[in-house]
Amino acid sequence: MHIEVRGLNKQFGDFQAVNDVNFDIAKGQLIGLLGPSGGGKTSILRMLAGLETPTSGDIIFHGKRVNDLPPQERGIGFVFQNYALFKHMTVYDNVAFGLKVKKAAKDVIRERVMSLLELTGLKGFEHRYPHQLSGGQRQRVAFARALAPQPQLLLLDEPFAAIDAKIRTELRTWLKEMIERLGITSIFVTHDQDEAIEVADEIMIINKGRLEQKGTPWDIYKSPQTQFVASFIGESTIVDQVELLKGFEEAASWPGTKALIRPEYIEIGKRNEFRLPSATVPGIVKHLHFRGSEWMVEVMVGDIKLITYRSLEKDVLQPGQEISVLIHRAYLFNDNDTWIMENKLKEDPMPMHI
Amino acid sequence: MRRLWITLTYAVFLVLLIAPLVKIFTGSWGDGWSGFADALTRPESLHALMMTGIIVVVVTLLNTLFGVMLALYLVRGTWLGNRLKAFMNSIVDLPFAVSPVIGGLMIVLILGPSSALGTFFEEIGFKVVYALPGMILATLFVTFPLMVREVMPVLQEIGAQQEEAASTLGAYSWYTFWKVTWPSIRWGVIYGVVLTVARSLGEFGAVLVVSGNIMNKTQTATTLVYQDVENFNVSAASSVALVLAAFSVGLLLLMEWAKKRKEVH
Missing domain, CATH: 2.40.50.140 (Nucleic acid-binding proteins)
Known part of the structure:
Protein backbone atom coordinates (compact mmCIF):
# COMPACT_ATOMS: atom_id res chain seq x y z
CA MET A 1 0.00 0.00 0.00
CA HIS A 2 1.27 3.42 -0.92
CA ILE A 3 1.17 5.81 2.02
CA GLU A 4 1.21 9.58 2.03
CA VAL A 5 1.25 11.79 5.08
CA ARG A 6 0.75 15.54 4.71
CA GLY A 7 1.16 18.19 7.41
CA LEU A 8 0.47 15.80 10.26
CA ASN A 9 0.10 17.39 13.71
CA LYS A 10 -0.87 15.95 17.04
CA GLN A 11 -1.33 17.89 20.24
CA PHE A 12 -1.97 16.50 23.71
CA GLY A 13 -3.09 19.56 25.62
CA ASP A 14 -0.14 21.95 25.41
CA PHE A 15 2.26 19.27 24.30
CA GLN A 16 3.01 19.11 20.57
CA ALA A 17 3.70 15.40 20.12
CA VAL A 18 3.89 15.49 16.31
CA ASN A 19 4.79 18.64 14.42
CA ASP A 20 4.12 19.10 10.69
CA VAL A 21 5.30 15.70 9.50
CA ASN A 22 5.27 14.89 5.76
CA PHE A 23 6.39 11.70 4.05
CA ASP A 24 5.67 9.17 1.33
CA ILE A 25 6.17 5.45 1.59
CA ALA A 26 6.24 3.29 -1.52
CA LYS A 27 4.48 -0.07 -1.64
CA GLY A 28 6.38 -2.98 -0.16
CA GLN A 29 8.95 -0.96 1.75
CA LEU A 30 10.09 -1.66 5.28
CA ILE A 31 10.46 1.63 7.11
CA GLY A 32 11.99 2.24 10.52
CA LEU A 33 10.80 5.19 12.59
CA LEU A 34 13.82 5.97 14.71
CA GLY A 35 14.28 8.52 17.45
CA PRO A 36 14.62 9.08 21.16
CA SER A 37 11.83 8.02 23.51
CA GLY A 38 8.98 10.48 23.72
CA GLY A 39 9.82 11.92 20.31
CA GLY A 40 6.44 11.23 18.74
CA LYS A 41 7.20 8.02 16.82
CA THR A 42 4.50 5.98 18.49
CA SER A 43 1.99 8.82 18.05
CA ILE A 44 2.63 8.79 14.30
CA LEU A 45 2.19 5.03 14.19
CA ARG A 46 -1.03 5.18 16.22
CA MET A 47 -2.43 7.88 13.95
CA LEU A 48 -1.67 5.73 10.91
CA ALA A 49 -3.56 2.90 12.60
CA GLY A 50 -6.50 5.14 13.51
CA LEU A 51 -6.03 4.57 17.24
CA GLU A 52 -5.31 8.29 17.66
CA THR A 53 -6.94 11.19 15.81
CA PRO A 54 -4.60 13.76 14.22
CA THR A 55 -5.09 17.36 15.33
CA SER A 56 -4.57 18.34 11.70
CA GLY A 57 -3.12 16.94 8.50
CA ASP A 58 -3.99 14.19 6.06
CA ILE A 59 -3.23 10.48 6.03
CA ILE A 60 -3.67 9.00 2.57
CA PHE A 61 -3.64 5.26 1.79
CA HIS A 62 -3.67 4.36 -1.90
CA GLY A 63 -4.67 7.91 -2.83
CA LYS A 64 -7.66 7.82 -0.48
CA ARG A 65 -7.86 10.00 2.62
CA VAL A 66 -8.42 7.72 5.61
CA ASN A 67 -8.50 10.24 8.48
CA ASP A 68 -12.16 9.55 9.17
CA LEU A 69 -11.95 5.78 8.85
CA PRO A 70 -11.91 3.86 12.15
CA PRO A 71 -9.06 1.36 12.70
CA GLN A 72 -11.45 -1.48 11.84
CA GLU A 73 -11.66 -0.31 8.23
CA ARG A 74 -8.11 0.72 7.46
CA GLY A 75 -6.83 -2.69 6.46
CA ILE A 76 -3.85 -2.54 8.80
CA GLY A 77 -2.15 -4.98 11.10
CA PHE A 78 -0.73 -3.65 14.37
CA VAL A 79 1.84 -5.35 16.57
CA PHE A 80 1.87 -3.78 20.01
CA GLN A 81 4.95 -3.25 22.13
CA ASN A 82 3.74 -5.68 24.78
CA TYR A 83 1.98 -7.74 22.11
CA ALA A 84 -1.45 -7.25 23.72
CA LEU A 85 -2.31 -10.89 23.10
CA PHE A 86 -5.77 -11.94 24.22
CA LYS A 87 -4.65 -13.66 27.37
CA HIS A 88 -7.71 -15.85 27.84
CA MET A 89 -7.49 -17.25 24.30
CA THR A 90 -5.21 -19.96 22.96
CA VAL A 91 -2.61 -19.20 20.32
CA TYR A 92 -5.00 -20.58 17.70
CA ASP A 93 -7.88 -18.34 18.82
CA ASN A 94 -5.61 -15.32 19.00
CA VAL A 95 -4.50 -15.75 15.40
CA ALA A 96 -8.03 -16.64 14.27
CA PHE A 97 -9.60 -13.55 15.90
CA GLY A 98 -9.41 -11.21 12.90
CA LEU A 99 -10.84 -13.91 10.62
CA LYS A 100 -13.68 -14.79 12.99
CA VAL A 101 -14.62 -11.10 13.13
CA LYS A 102 -14.97 -11.18 9.34
CA LYS A 103 -17.12 -14.30 9.65
CA ALA A 104 -14.85 -16.36 7.44
CA ALA A 105 -15.80 -20.02 6.98
CA LYS A 106 -14.43 -22.40 9.61
CA ASP A 107 -12.23 -24.40 7.24
CA VAL A 108 -10.87 -21.20 5.66
CA ILE A 109 -9.94 -19.94 9.12
CA ARG A 110 -8.33 -23.23 10.03
CA GLU A 111 -6.25 -23.31 6.87
CA ARG A 112 -5.08 -19.70 7.18
CA VAL A 113 -4.26 -19.99 10.89
CA MET A 114 -2.34 -23.22 10.45
CA SER A 115 -0.33 -21.84 7.54
CA LEU A 116 0.53 -18.72 9.57
CA LEU A 117 1.56 -20.84 12.56
CA GLU A 118 3.72 -22.88 10.23
CA LEU A 119 5.24 -19.70 8.78
CA THR A 120 6.00 -18.26 12.22
CA GLY A 121 7.39 -21.54 13.54
CA LEU A 122 4.62 -21.93 16.13
CA LYS A 123 3.29 -25.25 14.93
CA GLY A 124 2.42 -27.45 17.88
CA PHE A 125 1.77 -24.46 20.15
CA GLU A 126 -1.77 -23.74 18.95
CA HIS A 127 -3.40 -24.92 22.20
CA ARG A 128 -1.10 -22.97 24.51
CA TYR A 129 -2.13 -19.79 26.26
CA PRO A 130 0.01 -16.63 25.98
CA HIS A 131 1.32 -16.97 29.54
CA GLN A 132 2.74 -20.39 28.61
CA LEU A 133 4.93 -18.90 25.87
CA SER A 134 8.35 -17.24 25.88
CA GLY A 135 8.75 -13.59 24.89
CA GLY A 136 9.94 -14.45 21.40
CA GLN A 137 7.04 -16.82 20.84
CA ARG A 138 4.54 -14.22 22.01
CA GLN A 139 6.01 -11.75 19.60
CA ARG A 140 5.55 -14.20 16.75
CA VAL A 141 1.94 -14.88 17.81
CA ALA A 142 1.31 -11.14 17.76
CA PHE A 143 2.88 -11.00 14.30
CA ALA A 144 0.79 -13.93 13.01
CA ARG A 145 -2.38 -12.44 14.51
CA ALA A 146 -1.76 -9.10 12.81
CA LEU A 147 -1.12 -10.82 9.46
CA ALA A 148 -4.11 -13.17 9.56
CA PRO A 149 -6.71 -10.79 8.03
CA GLN A 150 -4.24 -10.01 5.19
CA PRO A 151 -3.60 -6.34 5.98
CA GLN A 152 -2.19 -3.94 3.39
CA LEU A 153 0.04 -2.25 5.92
CA LEU A 154 1.81 -3.70 8.94
CA LEU A 155 2.61 -1.39 11.86
CA LEU A 156 4.95 -2.53 14.62
CA ASP A 157 5.47 -0.56 17.82
CA GLU A 158 8.91 -1.30 19.34
CA PRO A 159 8.53 -4.94 18.27
CA PHE A 160 11.72 -6.15 19.95
CA ALA A 161 11.85 -3.97 23.04
CA ALA A 162 10.59 -6.62 25.46
CA ILE A 163 12.87 -9.41 24.25
CA ASP A 164 16.30 -10.21 25.64
CA ALA A 165 19.31 -9.15 23.60
CA LYS A 166 20.38 -12.52 22.26
CA ILE A 167 17.02 -13.55 20.82
CA ARG A 168 16.39 -10.00 19.63
CA THR A 169 19.02 -10.20 16.89
CA GLU A 170 17.63 -13.53 15.71
CA LEU A 171 14.10 -12.19 15.62
CA ARG A 172 15.20 -9.08 13.72
CA THR A 173 16.64 -11.14 10.90
CA TRP A 174 13.62 -13.40 10.95
CA LEU A 175 11.20 -10.47 10.77
CA LYS A 176 13.08 -8.80 7.94
CA GLU A 177 13.04 -12.01 5.89
CA MET A 178 9.40 -12.62 6.66
CA ILE A 179 8.32 -9.15 5.61
CA GLU A 180 10.42 -9.32 2.46
CA ARG A 181 8.87 -12.65 1.57
CA LEU A 182 5.33 -11.35 2.10
CA GLY A 183 6.05 -8.06 0.33
CA ILE A 184 3.83 -6.15 2.75
CA THR A 185 4.43 -2.46 3.38
CA SER A 186 5.64 -2.21 6.96
CA ILE A 187 6.54 0.52 9.41
CA PHE A 188 8.19 -0.17 12.72
CA VAL A 189 9.08 2.10 15.60
CA THR A 190 12.36 1.75 17.46
CA HIS A 191 14.72 3.77 19.60
CA ASP A 192 17.58 1.43 18.81
CA GLN A 193 19.70 2.64 15.89
CA ASP A 194 21.33 -0.75 15.30
CA GLU A 195 17.90 -2.28 14.92
CA ALA A 196 16.77 0.40 12.46
CA ILE A 197 19.97 0.21 10.41
CA GLU A 198 19.91 -3.55 10.27
CA VAL A 199 16.24 -4.10 9.50
CA ALA A 200 14.87 -1.10 7.60
CA ASP A 201 15.01 -0.33 3.89
CA GLU A 202 14.62 3.30 4.83
CA ILE A 203 14.85 5.12 8.11
CA MET A 204 12.87 8.13 9.23
CA ILE A 205 14.51 9.98 12.08
CA ILE A 206 11.94 11.57 14.39
CA ASN A 207 12.92 14.04 17.06
CA LYS A 208 10.67 16.29 19.13
CA GLY A 209 7.73 15.52 16.89
CA ARG A 210 9.55 16.51 13.70
CA LEU A 211 10.78 14.37 10.84
CA GLU A 212 14.49 15.20 10.73
CA GLN A 213 15.50 13.06 7.79
CA LYS A 214 14.28 10.18 5.67
CA GLY A 215 16.57 7.96 3.66
CA THR A 216 18.38 4.65 3.43
CA PRO A 217 20.53 3.82 6.46
CA TRP A 218 23.68 4.40 4.38
CA ASP A 219 22.49 7.81 3.16
CA ILE A 220 21.67 8.91 6.65
CA TYR A 221 25.01 7.77 7.97
CA LYS A 222 26.97 9.25 5.09
CA SER A 223 25.24 12.59 4.73
CA PRO A 224 23.26 13.55 7.79
CA GLN A 225 21.27 16.68 7.14
CA THR A 226 20.92 17.95 10.67
CA GLN A 227 23.12 17.98 13.71
CA PHE A 228 20.62 15.82 15.55
CA VAL A 229 20.76 13.11 12.90
CA ALA A 230 24.56 13.22 12.85
CA SER A 231 24.80 12.78 16.59
CA PHE A 232 21.99 10.24 16.87
CA ILE A 233 23.24 7.84 14.21
CA GLY A 234 26.57 6.23 14.93
CA GLU A 235 28.97 7.26 17.66
CA SER A 236 30.58 10.65 17.78
CA MET B 1 1.68 -13.11 77.98
CA ARG B 2 1.46 -14.30 74.41
CA ARG B 3 -1.00 -16.98 75.44
CA LEU B 4 -3.16 -14.35 77.07
CA TRP B 5 -3.34 -12.36 73.87
CA ILE B 6 -4.22 -15.43 71.84
CA THR B 7 -6.98 -16.34 74.28
CA LEU B 8 -8.28 -12.77 74.29
CA THR B 9 -8.36 -12.64 70.49
CA TYR B 10 -10.30 -15.88 70.30
CA ALA B 11 -12.65 -14.67 73.01
CA VAL B 12 -13.41 -11.49 71.05
CA PHE B 13 -13.95 -13.54 67.90
CA LEU B 14 -16.34 -15.87 69.74
CA VAL B 15 -18.30 -13.15 71.48
CA LEU B 16 -18.57 -10.92 68.41
CA LEU B 17 -19.15 -13.39 65.61
CA ILE B 18 -19.99 -16.88 66.81
CA ALA B 19 -22.17 -16.18 69.84
CA PRO B 20 -24.79 -14.14 67.92
CA LEU B 21 -25.03 -16.84 65.26
CA VAL B 22 -25.54 -19.52 67.90
CA LYS B 23 -28.09 -17.34 69.70
CA ILE B 24 -30.06 -16.77 66.50
CA PHE B 25 -30.02 -20.48 65.86
CA THR B 26 -31.16 -21.52 69.34
CA GLY B 27 -33.65 -18.62 69.49
CA SER B 28 -35.37 -19.70 66.30
CA TRP B 29 -35.55 -23.31 67.49
CA GLY B 30 -36.71 -22.33 70.96
CA ASP B 31 -40.26 -23.48 70.21
CA GLY B 32 -39.12 -26.45 68.19
CA TRP B 33 -39.50 -27.07 64.46
CA SER B 34 -43.15 -26.02 64.44
CA GLY B 35 -42.32 -22.66 66.00
CA PHE B 36 -39.69 -22.03 63.38
CA ALA B 37 -41.98 -23.13 60.54
CA ASP B 38 -44.92 -21.13 61.87
CA ALA B 39 -42.82 -17.98 62.19
CA LEU B 40 -41.69 -18.31 58.60
CA THR B 41 -45.06 -19.21 57.09
CA ARG B 42 -46.88 -16.26 58.63
CA PRO B 43 -48.32 -14.22 55.74
CA GLU B 44 -46.27 -11.19 56.77
CA SER B 45 -43.07 -13.29 56.79
CA LEU B 46 -43.71 -14.72 53.35
CA HIS B 47 -44.55 -11.30 52.00
CA ALA B 48 -41.49 -9.71 53.57
CA LEU B 49 -39.19 -12.40 52.20
CA MET B 50 -40.76 -11.98 48.77
CA MET B 51 -40.23 -8.20 48.90
CA THR B 52 -36.59 -8.74 49.87
CA GLY B 53 -36.26 -11.25 47.03
CA ILE B 54 -37.70 -8.83 44.45
CA ILE B 55 -35.49 -5.99 45.66
CA VAL B 56 -32.38 -8.16 45.58
CA VAL B 57 -33.03 -9.38 42.03
CA VAL B 58 -33.99 -6.01 40.55
CA VAL B 59 -31.23 -4.06 42.33
CA THR B 60 -28.57 -6.60 41.38
CA LEU B 61 -29.60 -6.54 37.72
CA LEU B 62 -29.69 -2.74 37.51
CA ASN B 63 -26.52 -2.29 39.52
CA THR B 64 -24.61 -4.81 37.42
CA LEU B 65 -25.66 -3.21 34.15
CA PHE B 66 -25.07 0.41 35.13
CA GLY B 67 -22.11 -0.30 37.39
CA VAL B 68 -20.19 -2.06 34.61
CA MET B 69 -21.12 0.67 32.13
CA LEU B 70 -20.04 3.48 34.45
CA ALA B 71 -16.77 1.68 35.18
CA LEU B 72 -16.16 1.32 31.44
CA TYR B 73 -16.90 4.99 30.76
CA LEU B 74 -14.82 6.21 33.67
CA VAL B 75 -11.79 4.11 32.73
CA ARG B 76 -11.97 4.01 28.92
CA GLY B 77 -14.11 7.03 27.97
CA THR B 78 -12.17 9.68 26.06
CA TRP B 79 -14.96 12.19 25.53
CA LEU B 80 -15.06 13.19 29.20
CA GLY B 81 -12.46 15.63 30.50
CA ASN B 82 -10.01 14.22 33.00
CA ARG B 83 -11.18 16.57 35.73
CA LEU B 84 -14.81 15.69 35.22
CA LYS B 85 -13.86 12.02 35.34
CA ALA B 86 -11.95 12.49 38.59
CA PHE B 87 -14.94 14.33 40.05
CA MET B 88 -17.38 11.61 38.99
CA ASN B 89 -14.99 9.00 40.30
CA SER B 90 -15.07 10.53 43.78
CA ILE B 91 -18.84 11.07 43.68
CA VAL B 92 -19.32 7.33 43.12
CA ASP B 93 -18.20 6.74 46.71
CA LEU B 94 -20.81 9.09 48.15
CA PRO B 95 -23.15 6.29 49.29
CA PHE B 96 -20.26 4.81 51.31
CA ALA B 97 -19.81 8.09 53.14
CA VAL B 98 -23.46 9.00 53.66
CA SER B 99 -25.52 7.11 56.22
CA PRO B 100 -28.17 4.94 54.52
CA VAL B 101 -30.85 6.63 56.60
CA ILE B 102 -29.86 9.97 55.09
CA GLY B 103 -29.85 8.37 51.64
CA GLY B 104 -33.42 7.23 52.24
CA LEU B 105 -34.39 10.64 53.56
CA MET B 106 -33.05 12.30 50.40
CA ILE B 107 -35.27 10.06 48.29
CA VAL B 108 -38.28 10.91 50.45
CA LEU B 109 -37.49 14.62 50.16
CA ILE B 110 -37.17 14.50 46.38
CA LEU B 111 -39.90 11.99 45.50
CA GLY B 112 -42.13 12.06 48.60
CA PRO B 113 -45.84 12.96 48.44
CA SER B 114 -45.13 16.56 49.45
CA SER B 115 -42.63 17.18 46.63
CA ALA B 116 -43.45 18.30 43.08
CA LEU B 117 -41.93 15.21 41.48
CA GLY B 118 -43.69 12.93 43.93
CA THR B 119 -47.09 14.52 43.22
CA PHE B 120 -46.45 14.22 39.50
CA PHE B 121 -45.70 10.50 39.74
CA GLU B 122 -48.64 9.95 42.06
CA GLU B 123 -50.96 11.61 39.53
CA ILE B 124 -49.91 9.30 36.76
CA GLY B 125 -50.52 6.41 39.12
CA PHE B 126 -46.93 5.54 39.92
CA LYS B 127 -46.25 5.62 43.61
CA VAL B 128 -42.58 5.85 44.41
CA VAL B 129 -42.15 6.53 48.10
CA TYR B 130 -43.81 4.12 50.56
CA ALA B 131 -43.90 1.62 47.68
CA LEU B 132 -41.61 -0.86 45.94
CA PRO B 133 -39.99 1.57 43.44
CA GLY B 134 -38.74 3.79 46.25
CA MET B 135 -37.34 0.81 48.13
CA ILE B 136 -35.50 -0.35 45.02
CA LEU B 137 -34.20 3.16 44.47
CA ALA B 138 -32.97 3.40 48.07
CA THR B 139 -31.20 0.02 47.88
CA LEU B 140 -29.71 0.97 44.54
CA PHE B 141 -28.33 4.15 46.09
CA VAL B 142 -26.70 2.22 48.90
CA THR B 143 -25.20 -0.51 46.69
CA PHE B 144 -24.15 1.59 43.71
CA PRO B 145 -20.39 1.92 44.47
CA LEU B 146 -19.93 -1.82 44.98
CA MET B 147 -19.92 -2.87 41.32
CA VAL B 148 -18.04 0.19 40.02
CA ARG B 149 -15.32 -0.24 42.64
CA GLU B 150 -14.87 -3.91 41.80
CA VAL B 151 -14.71 -3.50 38.02
CA MET B 152 -12.71 -0.27 37.66
CA PRO B 153 -9.38 -1.57 39.02
CA VAL B 154 -9.61 -4.67 36.82
CA LEU B 155 -10.20 -2.53 33.74
CA GLN B 156 -7.30 -0.28 34.69
CA GLU B 157 -5.02 -3.23 35.21
CA ILE B 158 -5.73 -4.98 31.91
CA GLY B 159 -5.29 -1.70 30.02
CA ALA B 160 -6.77 -0.71 26.67
CA GLN B 161 -4.24 -2.49 24.46
CA GLN B 162 -6.10 -5.76 24.03
CA GLU B 163 -9.17 -3.78 23.02
CA GLU B 164 -7.12 -1.66 20.63
CA ALA B 165 -5.65 -4.84 19.15
CA ALA B 166 -9.17 -6.13 18.61
CA SER B 167 -10.13 -2.91 16.84
CA THR B 168 -7.17 -3.12 14.46
CA LEU B 169 -8.28 -6.68 13.71
CA GLY B 170 -11.66 -5.38 12.59
CA ALA B 171 -13.79 -5.94 15.70
CA TYR B 172 -16.28 -3.25 16.75
CA SER B 173 -17.07 -2.36 20.35
CA TRP B 174 -19.86 -4.86 21.06
CA TYR B 175 -17.86 -7.83 19.75
CA THR B 176 -14.73 -6.55 21.51
CA PHE B 177 -16.58 -6.20 24.81
CA TRP B 178 -17.91 -9.76 24.82
CA LYS B 179 -14.87 -11.49 23.36
CA VAL B 180 -12.02 -9.49 24.87
CA THR B 181 -13.10 -7.31 27.81
CA TRP B 182 -15.74 -9.51 29.43
CA PRO B 183 -13.56 -12.60 29.96
CA SER B 184 -11.09 -10.40 31.83
CA ILE B 185 -13.58 -8.62 34.06
CA ARG B 186 -16.14 -11.38 34.67
CA TRP B 187 -14.75 -12.52 38.03
CA GLY B 188 -14.68 -8.93 39.20
CA VAL B 189 -18.31 -8.59 38.10
CA ILE B 190 -19.27 -11.80 39.90
CA TYR B 191 -17.58 -10.54 43.05
CA GLY B 192 -19.48 -7.27 42.66
CA VAL B 193 -22.75 -9.17 42.22
CA VAL B 194 -22.14 -11.15 45.42
CA LEU B 195 -21.41 -7.95 47.34
CA THR B 196 -24.51 -6.26 45.90
CA VAL B 197 -26.74 -9.22 46.80
CA ALA B 198 -25.34 -9.33 50.33
CA ARG B 199 -25.75 -5.61 50.83
CA SER B 200 -29.28 -5.37 49.40
CA LEU B 201 -30.34 -8.45 51.39
CA GLY B 202 -29.33 -6.79 54.62
CA GLU B 203 -30.15 -3.15 53.89
CA PHE B 204 -32.23 -1.66 56.68
CA GLY B 205 -31.90 2.10 57.26
CA ALA B 206 -32.58 3.48 53.81
CA VAL B 207 -35.39 1.00 53.17
CA LEU B 208 -37.01 1.70 56.55
CA VAL B 209 -37.19 5.43 55.85
CA VAL B 210 -38.48 5.05 52.30
CA SER B 211 -40.89 2.14 52.82
CA GLY B 212 -42.72 3.33 55.92
CA ASN B 213 -42.57 -0.35 57.01
CA ILE B 214 -46.20 -1.16 56.24
CA MET B 215 -46.93 -4.80 57.06
CA ASN B 216 -47.83 -6.97 54.05
CA LYS B 217 -47.18 -4.03 51.76
CA THR B 218 -43.72 -2.52 52.06
CA GLN B 219 -42.13 -4.67 54.71
CA THR B 220 -38.85 -6.43 53.92
CA ALA B 221 -37.23 -9.26 55.85
CA THR B 222 -34.94 -6.94 57.79
CA THR B 223 -37.67 -4.47 58.73
CA LEU B 224 -39.88 -7.42 59.76
CA VAL B 225 -37.15 -8.66 62.11
CA TYR B 226 -37.04 -5.16 63.57
CA GLN B 227 -40.79 -5.09 64.06
CA ASP B 228 -40.89 -8.59 65.62
CA VAL B 229 -38.24 -7.54 68.11
CA GLU B 230 -40.23 -4.39 68.92
CA ASN B 231 -43.25 -6.62 69.57
CA PHE B 232 -41.20 -8.93 71.85
CA ASN B 233 -41.78 -11.76 69.38
CA VAL B 234 -38.19 -12.91 69.71
CA SER B 235 -38.49 -16.44 68.35
CA ALA B 236 -40.22 -15.19 65.17
CA ALA B 237 -37.55 -12.53 64.74
CA SER B 238 -34.83 -15.16 65.18
CA SER B 239 -36.41 -17.42 62.57
CA VAL B 240 -36.42 -14.73 59.88
CA ALA B 241 -32.97 -13.62 60.97
CA LEU B 242 -31.72 -17.19 60.65
CA VAL B 243 -32.89 -17.34 57.05
CA LEU B 244 -31.07 -14.08 56.30
CA ALA B 245 -27.95 -15.25 58.13
CA ALA B 246 -27.91 -18.55 56.25
CA PHE B 247 -28.06 -16.65 52.96
CA SER B 248 -25.22 -14.41 54.07
CA VAL B 249 -22.99 -17.31 55.04
CA GLY B 250 -23.68 -18.91 51.67
CA LEU B 251 -22.78 -15.65 49.95
CA LEU B 252 -19.58 -15.39 51.96
CA LEU B 253 -18.49 -18.80 50.76
CA LEU B 254 -19.37 -17.83 47.17
CA MET B 255 -17.42 -14.61 47.62
CA GLU B 256 -14.31 -16.45 48.79
CA TRP B 257 -14.52 -18.67 45.75
CA ALA B 258 -15.07 -15.75 43.37
CA LYS B 259 -12.16 -13.87 44.94
CA LYS B 260 -9.85 -16.79 44.31
CA ARG B 261 -10.90 -17.04 40.68
CA LYS B 262 -10.48 -13.28 40.30
CA GLU B 263 -6.90 -13.49 41.48
CA VAL B 264 -6.11 -16.39 39.18
CA HIS B 265 -7.33 -14.63 36.07
Missing part, protein backbone atom coordinates in the same frame (compact mmCIF):
# COMPACT_ATOMS: atom_id res chain seq x y z
CA THR A 237 32.52 13.19 19.77
CA ILE A 238 31.64 16.87 19.64
CA VAL A 239 34.67 19.15 19.34
CA ASP A 240 34.18 22.84 20.18
CA GLN A 241 37.36 24.22 18.65
CA VAL A 242 37.91 22.17 15.55
CA GLU A 243 40.22 24.87 14.06
CA LEU A 244 42.89 23.72 16.54
CA LEU A 245 43.12 20.36 14.78
CA LYS A 246 45.65 20.02 12.01
CA GLY A 247 43.99 20.06 8.59
CA PHE A 248 40.84 21.82 9.78
CA GLU A 249 42.25 25.32 10.35
CA GLU A 250 39.83 26.64 7.72
CA ALA A 251 36.96 26.13 10.14
CA ALA A 252 38.11 29.29 11.93
CA SER A 253 36.53 31.35 9.13
CA TRP A 254 33.06 30.32 10.41
CA PRO A 255 32.92 31.56 13.99
CA GLY A 256 30.77 29.52 16.31
CA THR A 257 31.20 26.33 14.33
CA LYS A 258 31.55 23.04 16.13
CA ALA A 259 32.57 19.67 14.76
CA LEU A 260 31.28 16.19 15.18
CA ILE A 261 33.88 13.48 14.67
CA ARG A 262 33.05 9.80 14.46
CA PRO A 263 35.44 7.15 15.81
CA GLU A 264 35.73 5.65 12.32
CA TYR A 265 36.94 9.01 10.92
CA ILE A 266 40.02 8.73 13.12
CA GLU A 267 43.06 6.53 12.56
CA ILE A 268 45.76 6.06 15.17
CA GLY A 269 49.13 4.38 15.06
CA LYS A 270 52.88 4.87 14.84
CA ARG A 271 53.93 7.71 12.55
CA ASN A 272 55.54 5.36 10.06
CA GLU A 273 52.31 3.37 9.65
CA PHE A 274 50.66 6.24 7.78
CA ARG A 275 50.93 6.83 4.07
CA LEU A 276 50.79 10.58 4.67
CA PRO A 277 52.56 11.17 7.97
CA SER A 278 52.45 14.91 7.35
CA ALA A 279 48.69 14.89 7.81
CA THR A 280 48.86 13.34 11.27
CA VAL A 281 48.99 15.08 14.61
CA PRO A 282 50.67 13.77 17.75
CA GLY A 283 48.42 12.54 20.51
CA ILE A 284 48.60 10.79 23.84
CA VAL A 285 46.62 7.68 24.74
CA LYS A 286 44.51 8.53 27.76
CA HIS A 287 42.45 5.42 28.39
CA LEU A 288 41.91 2.02 26.84
CA HIS A 289 38.62 0.14 27.12
CA PHE A 290 38.25 -3.45 26.03
CA ARG A 291 35.02 -3.77 24.03
CA GLY A 292 34.93 -7.50 23.35
CA SER A 293 35.93 -7.38 19.69
CA GLU A 294 38.14 -4.28 19.68
CA TRP A 295 39.77 -1.63 21.83
CA MET A 296 38.05 1.68 22.41
CA VAL A 297 40.80 4.27 22.69
CA GLU A 298 40.51 7.70 24.25
CA VAL A 299 43.22 9.86 22.81
CA MET A 300 44.15 13.47 23.70
CA VAL A 301 45.19 15.79 20.89
CA GLY A 302 46.21 18.94 22.69
CA ASP A 303 43.22 19.60 24.96
CA ILE A 304 40.79 17.81 22.69
CA LYS A 305 39.65 14.34 23.66
CA LEU A 306 38.83 12.05 20.73
CA ILE A 307 37.44 8.54 20.72
CA THR A 308 38.30 5.82 18.23
CA TYR A 309 38.52 2.06 17.92
CA ARG A 310 41.55 -0.10 17.29
CA SER A 311 41.72 -3.66 16.09
CA LEU A 312 42.86 -6.34 18.52
CA GLU A 313 45.25 -7.55 15.78
CA LYS A 314 47.39 -4.43 16.08
CA ASP A 315 49.98 -3.74 18.81
CA VAL A 316 48.40 -3.20 22.20
CA LEU A 317 48.70 0.44 23.24
CA GLN A 318 49.45 1.67 26.74
CA PRO A 319 47.89 4.66 28.48
CA GLY A 320 50.28 7.59 28.28
CA GLN A 321 51.85 6.35 25.06
CA GLU A 322 52.53 8.91 22.33
CA ILE A 323 50.99 8.11 18.98
CA SER A 324 50.07 9.75 15.71
CA VAL A 325 46.46 10.60 14.96
CA LEU A 326 44.97 11.11 11.52
CA ILE A 327 41.55 12.71 11.37
CA HIS A 328 40.06 11.93 7.97
CA ARG A 329 37.05 14.22 8.13
CA ALA A 330 34.78 16.12 10.43
CA TYR A 331 31.15 16.97 10.30
CA LEU A 332 30.83 20.73 10.89
CA PHE A 333 27.75 22.55 12.04
CA ASN A 334 26.69 25.93 13.31
CA ASP A 335 23.33 27.51 13.92
CA ASN A 336 22.57 27.94 10.21
CA ASP A 337 24.32 25.21 8.35
CA THR A 338 25.86 21.76 8.41
CA TRP A 339 28.53 20.35 6.09
CA ILE A 340 31.31 17.79 5.90
CA MET A 341 34.94 18.89 5.78
CA GLU A 342 37.69 16.55 4.64
CA ASN A 343 41.16 16.84 6.10
CA LYS A 344 42.85 19.43 3.86
CA LEU A 345 46.34 17.96 4.33
CA LYS A 346 45.12 14.55 3.26
CA GLU A 347 43.80 15.90 -0.03
CA ASP A 348 47.12 17.46 -0.96
CA PRO A 349 49.92 14.91 -0.93
CA MET A 350 52.65 17.61 -1.11
CA PRO A 351 51.55 20.33 1.28
CA MET A 352 53.51 23.55 0.94
CA HIS A 353 54.77 24.88 4.23
CA ILE A 354 56.22 28.33 4.36
